[in-house]
Amino acid sequence: MIFPKPLVHGRLIKRYKRFLADVELDNGDVVVAHTANSGSMKSCLEEGAEVYLIHVDDPKRKTKYTWEMIQINNAWVGINTAVPNVLVYEAVKNQEIEALTGFTHVKREVKFEDSRFDVFASNEKEECFIEVKNVSLKDKQYARFPDAVTTRGKKHLETLMRVKEQGMRAVMVYVIQRSDVEIFTPAFDIDPDYAATLKKAYESGVEVYPIRAIVSPEKIELGEILPFNLTR
Known part of the structure; x- marks a missing residue:
């Protein structure tokens, strides 16, 4: 972007x-x-x-x-939470995330049940709901989410599990808008319920991709997918 x-x-x-x-x-x-x-x-x-x-x-x-x-x-840290949605939408549309390629139709803000997801992508073979979160919290080498209790975020994870149960792809993308971290984990101490729900969602088949962004005053673009640890 x-x-x-x-x-x-x-x-x-x-x-x-x-x-x-x-x-x-x-x-x-x-x-x-x-x-x-x-x-x-x-x-x-x-x-x-x-x-x-x-x-x-x-x-x-x-x-x-x-x-x-x-x-x-x-180092620059992006704090605008609207930016990740644009980055992921553009990246999926332009086939720039290896795990999320091959889609012929990509839309923003698509509703499923009582939740609205940031990106919906589909082709003749599959449908995929993608939720995007901004990550700016750093703890040593860890990027963590959330930085405050988020009942809305937990609800998105629960709905993604139901998406998966119905045979569609369910994806959680964490855009980390800072370069000084190496691994993603949930913020167990800030929101233990969210952390537990994320672990459950991943074990239920929800895909998790923490992507480190490259932030500069000229542009912000997605970089590499980081490893993650969902257990304390």
Whole structure:
């Protein structure tokens, strides 16, 4: 995903009210940026750190900027949770994820029962529901999810198991928007119910692909699939 226009550089003053952040731009102006991330952002919040925003030309919006990334330990971390959905949709459509190739029809936001999944892909032989989650939490060499309790995330896993029971492919993709991690695990201590449900889903045949993204101020693209450990 190439950004449609140059990002705006600044430094984080503070994040507040979950979806807002004050940022000081290079010219000294202080702006309010929309924070497209409902999680705690634990391990990717540092006041004074370099950030990049994108300017939004929408007269209906109160905030004129969206916060895209922050520099932590000399590496960029993507914090916009909408980005992974776009990355995975484009990658599946363009046959860029080896395990998810061969589909002739790819759609976004497709409903199954009472859940809406991020991507649906199909061909003459199979149908596949794909749920995408953004991962920014780091603990040593581990990328972890979630960074806050997520009942919605647990519900998606439960529905994916029912997708599998009906003979379709059920896939969970974790897009890790940081480069300083080597293995994916659920955040057992933050949301043990989610961790247990993910293990159960995997054992039931739900496919799990943690993919590390390459984040830069020019573009964000999917990189390699990381190993994972679903047991403490």
